[in-house]
Amino acid sequence: MLKSLFLTVALTMAPMAAVAQTPGALPAVTASDRILGQANAPVTVIEYASLVCSHCGDWHRTVYPEFKRQFIDTGRVRMVFRDLPTAPAPVAARAAGIARCAAPNRFYEVIGTFFRGQEALFAGGPVAPWFASGVAASGRTQAEIDACLADPATLEGLRASIAGATAAGVEGTPTFFVNGRRVTDISLAGLTAAITPSPTPARRR
Template structure:
């Protein structure tokens, strides 16, 4: 957490250079022909996994995708914009793919945004996640116009211990008002932003990505348990999925 707190708001644009990843495996293969299962509305089937991510779709789908994503990564925002409709309509709704998002937090603003997407549990997670990605440009513009000295004061261990850090970053970026239109009250948002256990969960998820999966950039994809080489955007992931479902 100390390293994350060192990132100032004015340096957030520079952190975008850390977006993007190249991985060393091709992603695990599906076994046998993949048959559709439309017995349920899988797009509405969302659960929180033991690893802390949120998974959409048939839990028994033959193809599982895990995306490690950062809400301050421009490539992740592009992937979210391009992928959501075709991924849900062509794969998740057919019961052939389930899709899990795990946060790979990189800076205080990213962590603040992640806390809000996770604030109300499974039901609204994907809607909140998509909304914050769609709002990424405005989020950066707003926070870069904020008082930088105040933001630096928030990025201290003392501010973190008091619970002010992520409330302050969310306020400066206009995120509390944004999620207010999606069913999270001002009071609820502030409680989630000051939730130390939720912060720790996000930090542990980042550490697992680094230590267990050797992930250093976002977006990164694990397909059927293996990191996927050369997959960093929707066109590449879609091509890989078409190979697996055939």
């Protein structure tokens, strides 16, 4: 059942990614999103990422800690992580499913665990321990995770995230939006510039 579930994701992703998309509306943030930070933060940063994307992993290991300290922990930003699984799709989709099935307050810990474990995975390590590390960080038992992965709602949530990325014209990972506007410079300096309003020049009298 689980193999069939995530094989379905892999098969449905391919045609969606192959079609050229004209950037459209970015889906609004809803209760189904995985949000970190204060709900009333003045700035919303949305990230589309894949748990097997090396660039995503690099950002989360090198930029995210300071980004979180400066903006999320201070109440200036609420962070929204959305899944866009990349090849190998079955691995990425299952990892995304494990994170989605985690206890609500453990989602970001799970994705952090997966990103920190990428080096061993990319070096040819077996995928089973990588998945197990995510389950261990999830606050759930393996049986609870398996039951959640078998729930059609988990697949539908992942499909909705992929569809939303496609609708917004997202073509690669990681892709960031700050208050609905795509940001190309995702370094700490680039995101800081996008988050912090430029001072209005004083009017000459």
